[in-house]
Amino acid sequence: RKEVEQDPGPFNVPEGATVAFNCTYSNSASQSFFWYRQDCRKEPKLLMSVYSSGNEDGRFTAQLNRASQYISLLIRDSKLSDSATYLCVVSRPGNTPLVFGKGTRLSVIA
Amino acid sequence: GAGVSQTPSNKVTEKGKYVELRCDPISGHTALYWYRQSLGQGPEFLIYFQGTGAADDSGLPNDRFFAVRPEGSVSTLKIQRTERGDSAVYLCASSPNRGRLTEAFFGQGTRLTVV
Helix, strand or coil, rough: CCCCCCCCCCEECCCCCCCCEEEEECCCCCCCCEEECCCCCCCCEEEEECCCCEECCCCCCEEEEEEEEEEEEEEECCCCCCCEEEEEEEEEECCCEEECCCCCEEEEEE | CCEEEEECCCEECCCCCEEEEEEECCEEECEEEEECCCCCCCCCEEEEEEEEEECCCCCCCCCCCCEECCCCCEEEEEECCCCHHHHHEEEEEEEECCCECCCEEEECCCCECCC
């Protein structure tokens, strides 16, 4: 089983729609959680960290469920510019590298 | 700019040749990571440096792959006897973390094609 699993999509949604991505992780000792965004042929960039209490940044809401080892990202009022691949990222305790999921591809259509 | 810089941006090499990929991290970042990304996949961890030393090289696929960071800044990923399966985008990232992982900043990658 992969350490971080995501539905690869693609998710094709109209502008203005709400879309949610889910991610599961297998290592219960995982400590930090992130969503990264990657545009086509570009490098990944941090979208937001995911905190235990859940957090929101504008149209984006991230949630963590440690008991179920599950992370989610909700995007409200989708924009064309939201089209990208969204990477679920997890790190274990200590000085350990980030572990990336395969990514979920989102296409927002006019 | 002051971001992570990787050179070359593209490299085409023949099977069996040796290649070196360079990464200039953000100044002052102690942590440096190498990842490899194939089409349709997420970045796959290769090696992680904390300062000059390799803190974790468990992701290197075999002994043809080696990386150094002699002065704790610039890093070079070296691939010997390249194979067609080595073709991928090699991403470097740096982070200022000291103990707890913080945001990793990626370079634009080196696209390696082995023909």
